[in-house]
Amino acid sequence: MQKSSSALLGNAATFLKPYKKQILIAAVALVFTAGLTLGLVQYVRVIVDKGFVEGSTESLNMAILGFLVVAALQAIGTFARFYWVSWLGERVTADIRKAVYAHIIELHPGYFEDNLSGEIQSRITTDTTLIQSVIGSSASIALRNLLMMVGGTVFLFVTNPKLTSVVMICIPLVIGPILYFGRKVRRLSRSSQDEIANVGAYVGESIQQIKTVQAYNHQRYDDQQFSNHVETAFKVALSRIKMRSFLITIVTTLVFGALAIMIWVGGQDVINGSMSAGELTAFVAYAVIVAAAVGAISQVISELQRAAGAMERLMELLEATNEITAPEKPRQLDGKFEGLLQVSALKFCYPSRPDTPALDNVTLTIKPGESVALVGPSGAGKSTLFDMVLRFYDPQVGSLSLDGIDIRELDPQELRSHIAIVSQQPTMFTGNVWENIRYGRPEASDEEVRAAAEAAYASEFIDKLPQGYDSYLGESGIRLSGGQKQRIAIARAILKDPEILLLDEATSALDAESERKVQLALEKLMANRTSLVIAHRLATVMNVDRIAVLDAGQLIAQGSHQQLLQECALYAKLASLQFAEPRAAETALESSK
Numbered sequence: 001m002q003k004s005s006s007a008l009l010g011n012a013a014t015f016l017k018p019y020k021k022q023i024l025i026a027a028v029a030l031v032f033t034a035g036l037t038l039g040l041v042q043y044v045r046v047i048v049d050k051g052f053v054e055g056s057t058e059s060l061n062m063a064i065l066g067f068l069v070v071a072a073l074q075a076i077g078t079f080a081r082f083y084w085v086s087w088l089g090e091r092v093t094a095d096i097r098k099a100v101y102a103h104i105i106e107l108h109p110g111y112f113e114d115n116l117s118g119e120i121q122s123r124i125t126t127d128t129t130l131i132q133s134v135i136g137s138s139a140s141i142a143l144r145n146l147l148m149m150v151g152g153t154v155f156l157f158v159t160n161p162k163l164t165s166v167v168m169i170c171i172p173l174v175i176g177p178i179l180y181f182g183r184k185v186r187r188l189s190r191s192s193q194d195e196i197a198n199v200g201a202y203v204g205e206s207i208q209q210i211k212t213v214q215a216y217n218h219q220r221y222d223d224q225q226f227s228n229h230v231e232t233a234f235k236v237a238l239s240r241i242k243m244r245s246f247l248i249t250i251v252t253t254l255v256f257g258a259l260a261i262m263i264w265v266g267g268q269d270v271i272n273g274s275m276s277a278g279e280l281t282a283f284v285a286y287a288v289i290v291a292a293a294v295g296a297i298s299q300v301i302s303e304l305q306r307a308a309g310a311m312e313r314l315m316e317l318l319e320a321t322n323e324i325t326a327p328e329k330p331r332q333l334d335g336k337f338e339g340l341l342q343v344s345a346l347k348f349c350y351p352s353r354p355d356t357p358a359l360d361n362v363t364l365t366i367k368p369g370e371s372v373a374l375v376g377p378s379g380a381g382k383s384t385l386f387d388m389v390l391r392f393y394d395p396q397v398g399s400l401s402l403d404g405i406d407i408r409e410l411d412p413q414e415l416r417s418h419i420a421i422v423s424q425q426p427t428m429f430t431g432n433v434w435e436n437i438r439y440g441r442p443e444a445s446d447e448e449v450r451a452a453a454e455a456a457y458a459s460e461f462i463d464k465l466p467q468g469y470d471s472y473l474g475e476s477g478i479r480l481s482g483g484q485k486q487r488i489a490i491a492r493a494i495l496k497d498p499e500i501l502l503l504d505e506a507t508s509a510l511d512a513e514s515e516r517k518v519q520l521a522l523e524k525l526m527a528n529r530t531s532l533v534i535a536h537r538l539a540t541v542m543n544v545d546r547i548a549v550l551d552a553g554q555l556i557a558q559g560s561h562q563q564l565l566q567e568c569a570l571y572a573k574l575a576s577l578q579f580a581e582p583r584a585a586e587t588a589l590e591s592s593k
C-alpha cells in the first residue's frame with residue numbers, strides 16, 4: 001500500500017492551500033525583486049555607454065539616480081520576499097506538526113506495536129525541523145533564482161540573440177546533472193533521516209529504562225549498538241554529501257566554461273564594432289546573473305530534495321489508516337445508559353499472532369451494576385479482554401455490546417467516556433498530582449480531586465510529598481513508588497466516576513494494610529456500577545457478585561467462590577494454593593519451634 005512519492009508530495013501541497021493570500025504576496029515580492037535586479041542591469045548599460053564611453057555627465061547623473069531608486073525599491077521588495085516566504089515555511093511546518101500529531105494520537109494501539117515510538121517522535125521533530133529550515137531559506141533562494149534564470153535568459157535574448165544561442169546550447173548540459181543528482185540526493189536523504197530516527201529510538205528506550213540498563217551492566221553493549229547506528233547515519237550522509245559535491249562542481253565548471261565562451265564571442269563583436277561596450281557589459285551581467293542563479297539552484301535543489309524526503313516520511317504517517325474509527329452515524333448511549341456489558345462468542349488474535357487466539361469464544365454478560373471478577377493464570381487473556389471492552393482492538397469473530405449496542409456502532413470517544421480503567425501498570429504522566437488525578441476529568445474542582453484522593457487512600461502520602469498536590473511527579477511518575485502510583489491511578493478512576501469500571505490488578509502493589517483500605521474504597525466505588533475486576537489474589541475478589549475463570553483464552557467457568565470450588569478444578573487449585581499456603585506456613589513455623 002506504499003503510495004508513490006509524487007502522490008505523497010501532492011498531498012503535502014494541500015498544506016499550502018489555506019495561505020493563498022500569503023503565497024500571492026510572496027510571489028509578487030519575488031517577481032518584483034527579480035524584475036528590479038534585471039532592470040538594474042539596463043542602468044549599468046546606460047552608465048557604461050553614455051557615462052564612460054561618451055563622457056556625458058548629465059546622462060551619467062540620471063542613470064545613477066535611477067539606479068538608486070531601483071536599489072531602494074529592491075530593498076523593500078527583498079524584505080517582503082524574505083519575510084513572507086519564511087513566514088510560509090514556518091506556518092506550513094507548524095500545521096504539518098499539528099496535523100501529524102493529531103492524526104497519530106488517534107491511531108489504534110496496534111499501530112504502535114509495529115512502529116517504534118522513538119521513530120515517530122523523530123519524524124515529528126527532526127523531519128519537520130528540516131522542512132522548516134528548507135522552506136524558510138532554500139525554497140526562497142530556489143524560487144528567486146528560478147525567476148532570475150528565466151528572466152535573465154529573456155533579457156539575454158533581447159540584448160543579443162546571437163550570443164544567446166551559445167547560452168542555449170549550454171543549458172541542457174547544466175540542467176541534466178542537476179536533475180540526475182538531485183533525485184539521488186533525495187533518496188539518500190530519506191535513508192539518512194531514517195537512520196537518524198533509529199538513533200533517536202535507541203536513545204529514547206535506553207534512557208527511559210536507565211536503571212535496568214545499568215543494573216545489567218548493559219551500557220557497553222548499548223554504546224556499541226548506538227555507535228553502529230550513528231556510523232550508519234554518517235555513511236549515508238557521506239554518500240549524500242558526495243552526490244551534492246559532484247553536482248555543485250559539475251554545474252559550476254559548466255557555467256564558467258559557458259561564460260568564457262560568451263565573453264570571447266562578444267569581445268570579438270565589440271572589437272569589430274558590431275556591439276557597444278555597454279551592451280557587452282549588460283550581456284555579461286545577465287550571463288553572470290543567469291549563471292549565479294543556476295549555481296544557486298543546483299546548491300539548494302539537493303536541500304529541497306532532502307525536504308521532499310522528509311515530507312514523504314511525514315505524509316506516510318499522515319496516511320496511516322486508523323483501524324478503530326467511529327462509524328459514519330454513531331449511535332448514542334444517551335443519558336439513560338444502564339451499563340449492561342455483553343461479550344458474545346468473542347474471538348480475538350493479536351495482529352502479530354494471527355494463529356494464536358488470545359481470546360477464544362468468550363461469552364459473558366455483566367448486568368448493570370454487577371461486579372464480576374476475572375481470574376485465571378498469567379497469559380490467560382484477562383487484560384486482553386479489557387482492551388477489547390475499551391475497543392483498542394476489534395474482534396475477529398463475535399462482538400461486545402453496551403446496553404445492547406455493538407460497541408463498533410458507537411463513537412470510541414463516547415464509549416470510553418463511560419469507562420474508567422486502572423491498568424496493570426499504572427501510568428503517570430509528567431506533571432503534578434493535580435494533573436495526574438484530573439486526567440480523565442480536567443474540569444474537576446480541587447475539592448473533588450482531594451475527595452477522590454481521600455477515597456483512594458492516596459491523600460495520606462500526597463500530603464507528605466514536598467509540595468503536596470503541587471509536587472511534580474517526574475517523567476512517567478518516576479518519583480513515586482509502585483503502590484503510590486497505583487493509588488493515584490485509582491483516584492483518577494474514582495474522579496472520573498464512570499458507569500463501567502475496569503480494575504486490572506489495581507491493588508497488587510500495595511502492602512496488606514493499604515490494600516485492605518483501598519479495597520474498601522473500591523468496593524464502595526463498585527457498588528451500583530458495572531465492574532470487571534482482575535485479581536491474582538483471590539482474597540481480594542471474594543466480595544464480588546460473580547467470578548469468571550479464564551484459561552488460555554477461554555472462559556471455562558463462572559459462579560460464586562463456593563460454586564467454583566466445587567465445579568472448577570482450575571479454580572479449586574488456585575484457591576487451595578493461595579488459601580492453604582498461609583496455614584502451611586504456620587504449621588511449618590509451629591513445627592520449627
Ligand SMILES: Nc1ncnc2c1ncn2[C@@H]1O[C@H](COP(=O)(O)OP(=O)(O)OP(=O)(O)O)[C@@H](O)[C@H]1O
Nearest residue numbers: 113350352353358377378379380381382383384385
Ligand atoms: N500486543 C500483543 N501482541 C501479541 N500478543 C499479545 C499482546 N499482548 C498480549 N499478548 C498475548 O496475549 C495473551 C494474553 O495476554 P494478557 O495480557 O491478556 O494476559 P493476562 O491474562 O492479563 O495475564 P497476566 O495475569 O499475566 O496479566 C498472552 O499470551 C500474551 O502473550
Ligand SMILES: [Mg+2]
Nearest residue numbers: 382383384424
Ligand atoms: Mg494482565
